[in-house]
Amino acid sequence: MKKAFFDSGCHLFFILGTPLILFTLVIIVGCRSESEENSVDAPLDRAITEPGLQKHIQTLASDEFEGRMPFTEGEKKTIQYLENAFNTIGLEPGNGDSYFQAVPLVEIAAVPEETMVVEGAGETVELNYREDFVALTRRVTDRVEVGNSELVFCGFGIVAPEYNWNDYKGIDMTGKTAVVLVNDPGFGTSDSALFKGNTMTYYGRWTYKYEEAARQGAEGVIIIHNTAPAGYAWNVVQSSWTGNALYLRSENGNQSRCAFEGWVSQQSARQLLELANIENYLGQARTPGFRPIPMGLAINLKLNVTYKEATSQNVVAKRTGSERPNEYIIYSAHWDHLGVGKPINGDSIYNGALDNASGTAVLLEVANAFSQLEKAPDRTVVFLAVTAEEQGLLGSAYYAENPIYPVNQTVANINMDGIHFRGSMKDLTIVGYGQSELDDYAEAVAREQDRYVIPDPNAEKGYFFRSDHFSFAKVGIPALYASGEYEQAEQGVEWTQAKMEEWTQRDYHQPSDEYNESEWNLAGMVQDAHLLFKVGYRISNEETFPRWKEGSEFKAIREESLSSP
Template sequence: MKQNLLLFSIGIWLFSCQPGAETGSTQISEESIKTHIEVLSSDDFQGRKPFTEGEIKTVNYLVDRFKQYGLEPGNGDSYIQEVPLVELTAMPSETMTIEGNGQKVELKVLEDFVAYTEKVVEKTSLNSSELVFAGYGVVAPEYNWNDYEGLDVKGKTVVVLVNDPGFASGDSTFFKGETMTYYGRWTYKYEEAARQGAAGCLIIHETVPAGYGWSVVRNSWSGASLYLDQTGGSYQPDVLGWITRDAAIKIFEASKVDMKNYAVKSRSEDFNALSLGLSASVTVSNEINRDKSQNVIAKIAGSEAPEEYVIYSAHWDHLGIGQEIDGDSIYNGAHDNASGIATMLGIAEAIANMEKPKRTVVFLAVTAEEQGLLGSKHYAQNPVYRPAKSVANINMDGITAWGPMKDLTVVGYGQSELEDIAEDIAKGQGRYIIPDPEPGKGYFFRSDHFQFAKVGIPALYASGGYEHMTKGVDYVDSLNKVYLTSQYHRPQDEYNPETWTFDGMKLDGELLMEVGMRVANSAEWPTWKEGSEFKSIRENSMK
């Protein structure tokens, strides 16, 4: 890592020099973290899935702990923010028909495409909807890029590429090169298509730029899924979907338009979106079930600027009881994310025993992260605390239980000044800071801090996970591989009293606590860095 990337701004120097910025000798309790994880990841909590007995037990446990620590309710006189959710079981037609130019292409569901809708309707469809190829489907003013310029797609279906124009360009200064930007996320592409008035949006899947294979798409976007209950909203097109690369080639071959090297052409600054001279037809039917889940919110009111907020977040939910694997069907979610919730509770307990911070510190345990960051999305759309008065977000999702780490890995490195504060504190712990080693997979956009970023709030998502203090890089790499291949999103993500340790969680927790307390006790506001997709959002929200 180049040293010049690690220079501090004057603003960060001011943070570290603010009187009262240090947290003092108060420490996080390893025993408390251990107890929280043992309880939350126990079989008794049934995998903490929304709408189950596991949710009731989890929410009650969190509220009881916040009360025990002396924290105030965070939503008026309540610790609860209700999150209206709807479960949609999508049943697309067996085929998607592509017609035009005397050609007819029949795509098979799951094999060639998936289709669904987030609109709460019993049935929606594309009926001979004109297909328009819109490159990457990106409108990015800061990069002087607009794939929709001069294009009218109202009522039409756009076909777009996964990831963003910088990926595989060979140019690290084009967008962010191999590092995925917000514009590369599939969620953004659907949202932009809706803003453009499109009736449908189909994303062309390719394994390398997506970061996952077609099986993930097929399994994730079929069957029952939870969404925010936003009846009548225009936030998404009528039909959303993915198509395989082979299906896209079939479509392009049926078109009269020359689509050779379409990905390369789409990265050109003189690229122009174009109609394919084809139309698509597909129907999606839904089974609809509504219910409400719960975010849990508590606060420690600030002594001098109580109307300014530092928000800690972590998701409490996991996958519940599901398919049996190796004789176990309870998806306990010990690492994902009992570890993050336990660390946040440890921070809350420690700060509650300190002198009151100058700014208000908020602790937000959100629901339905595993279903698409829904609890944090609902909070961002219905904020208890105004985004313009929310100074920072610090998110915890998956804190390593393998001991203290020499590194602090920052997901979304280069985004905000919060990472500079974190680096200063890490140095004091004898640690170093590194960027996420797989930036092309877009992990910055795959946890709850992203919803805060989308409304402009500077967000930090960081923890140790690369080099063990004494056992090195290879030791951690071997454990990571085991976790990803045999434990992640499986019943085997369980607390193991023989192998789990809590000194690393304590170390990360105290670092993140110190970041929050420096911000809470300062008059300064951390900002997004130049080149961040969220800088202009923040600036506009502060006007």
Template sequence: MKIPSILVIAASLLTGIAHAQDSTAIKAINAGSFAQHIKQLASDAFEGRKPFTRGEDSTIQYLAAQFRKLGLQPGNGNSYFQEVPMVSISSKPAGDLVIKGSNGTVSLQYLDDYVAATRHVQPQVNLRNTELVFAGYGIVAAEYGWNDYKGLDVKGKTVIVMINDPGFSDSTLFKGHTMTYYGRWTYKFEEAARQGAAGVIIIHETAAASYPWKVVRSGWSNSKLYLQTSDNNLHRSIVEGWITQDAAKKIFQLAGVSPDIMTQARTKGFRPVDLHLQTSLVINNTIKTSTSHNVLGVLPGSSRPQECVVYSAHWDHFGIGEAVNGDSIYNGAVDNATGTAGLLELATAFTQLPQRPARSVLFLSVTGEEQGLLGSEYYASHPTFAPEKIVADINLDVLNTFGRTKDITIIGYGQSTLDEYAQRAAAKQRRVTVKEANPEGGWFFRSDHFNFAKKGIPGLYIGPGTNVIGHEAGWGQEQIATYNRLRYHSPADEFDPATWQLDGMVEDVRLLFDVGYHLSNENSFPQWKQGSEFKAYRK
């Protein structure tokens, strides 16, 4: 397909980067090559880029071929690939989720009312007549004086918890509207397992989760991937799942408890409630153990090659799944063919430099992000550079498709001095950096830089700006909201050359080039700021 001329950006696009030595390199990041990469990665031929499928094979071979073509060295010894051992579990509940009590029963339908799966690598798991307990947010956070499990023994029981953290409803608690990791669904499952719960069920709420039920439904209706563990994940709860708000209200009604209990759980000192109900669930599993792959290419540093700046982007999406309006291929054009294409654009730019940077630059395309940041978790635990020598991770995930903006969003603003690097780069483009509009969504914990942060390595993760040139205030935020509502994690996330405006994407990635270029030539390391929960890890 011929790329419409609207996608082609003149080489004279202002970037404000004044270094003569990188002027040729910066121009290598352009809309034409961007569009070609996205078109290929998001094509039906790549089948939605799910790990363990033909889509993975096509994707990783494409990326390795591009790295090889650019002259990057293999990033993992003599290979462009890092093997990531995973297990695929397709969990299918045997029927309705039936809740029993002295006043009757409630039957919840799979996908419409609930989703459930297991991490246990077993052909079948059985949740037998477990007692149900409502445990508020399911949080244990000593630094905030909060313990939803205080005085509660949930061993062998199923806990029902709410999404997000108390700050979502009360700005005086936790970090206010900025979600902490305690608000993430991944934390809820981890903590329930630590408490010994046999099952854990999260109550979905669109605003608190920052995505509608259909996102949960589509994500849980297909097989799920996990990293292989020595105990086959038996340390986790038997069943993990979600229920809708309406389903939760039916359960509370059956228990004779007011739905206001969810409001009461937001107050400090809330104590868990035994619902005097029981539930059972059988889940049958189809298991496949296999190996997925991270793809790594490295540009060795000229004088300090042992030190490294990482650019990361996840290549995976959801593959072929439940059909929506007759389309079953989850192409993942925005999420994350854009970021993967941006990684290739950055690699192209760095290889165009007349002189290699002092530090090495690693271009890391990871697998399994959509399944729980698995590829980056594996790399962070099996790095190809010593962790103390990794300067920073600059992460690309879901780039701007609606045009140039006067601002650029820093997700997790205030975490590290990488904020200032981004601010300086933005100023050269006559732009400003802003905080994310909805920090209650916990976006800082939802992409691959987070696994670097957990190792103490600062991460920069930007989002599209919202002050779009040529449009009224609020238009950019409306575009983001529309994408999240209609296309996020659905087959509708497809490349649309007729409507996408790639000049904003180009400008944003050029900004990231500027940040990485400076980091790769400095002697110092960026630092976590006071108050960051990751500051101690770097030490």
């Protein structure tokens, strides 16, 4: 097992159990002088500053940018701002002679009738749109009508051979609607061997559950909302799964997807499950060998659909490497947010200051730091601002499926999303800790900043699958997603966690996610930007490729990719 160690910026690698002479040789190859790395500190301090971050955040999160929704005037202003910023700091276009990568999308507005009718057991239940349920369709069509579709309780909606788990075993879902639970069977149990216990796997994500229901041939799929295992309250579902939605274009107009995909509130779901005489539904769903349960109820739902096909843009720039220009480190952040939506307290602009003007600002400041280096790094460093993250990681997914730079020559991804504003932090929280050797690089720099590293304390919420680094991981590229968010240096853990929870409940995906100069302290954002720069800088000057660790579900994908011509 290879492990990386750092001492004053000198990259020392050894293989346990190897002869001393080999150890010495590897030191000679991998080491960079202390003075060489320290030479970046001055431009780093000049390039990444609180005023610089503040300027970018204030601009991108201003009402003028209209919430940065793709296909709107907000997108035009945003991508022009990013192009100008990259050009001004002297970075090259990242896609040939262009700063843009076109991302073909379809925008679908699917509006359900005000009630969804459920009939059976001698009763009729009417569920109200937004209050009790939400529903969308990915199909490019004018109208969706679901009539008398049998509801089937399908547990967690998971088919996972490696866990010997099949929630659809023995049932033909044609013409039926799956009702499934959010997260994994292990969540909320004391059994760490049941899936991954409280740590969410990809099987727990709503995206997977929609995909699997379609693979099973279901007509529809409804996820039962529950705040704790979902990681967000019902108001987030209301704002994120209503109105216009974006999807990547497909040749068949997404006809292979379910006719509709939706959520139902926990209270309404309990009403339906009681009507179906299904008791202890959570306990049953957690039991190995669970079989789907027909509910004896049928759903009737209509959606009026309008759509348009258009193209959004990823924005990409680079600094070409001086020694190995055909090897790449990619920094990423999503530039988009939710645009203009339902007014809340008289405000209809979902500005997305933290989510993700903050990460985009850090991307620009890190890019500025690389541009000011007197000597280009050995490897090429790429800066990728992606579109449509809020619609399902679409911009990064498109890039991963249509890479500008070969996947097997891409060394690592460093992603920035939601960099907090609570001041200097003692911690560095790594989402997906234990997945790859990038953790070791981050820990080394964190120690230099007198910070400690912790795994994501909310691993049950599946944050590893909820930002753009996951698109890179899915194709095998080691990815780092880390920032300080656990312990503010002066206020401590309890205060910090209370503030984080307050923001999540009040501001996440709401118009109130705005920049507030009196509340925002950007010292920790600078701290994180410096750390992420140094991680990328060190990797950009090495010859080795960071690897996925044993037990990572992405290790085999990477090994296959690297073995390909």
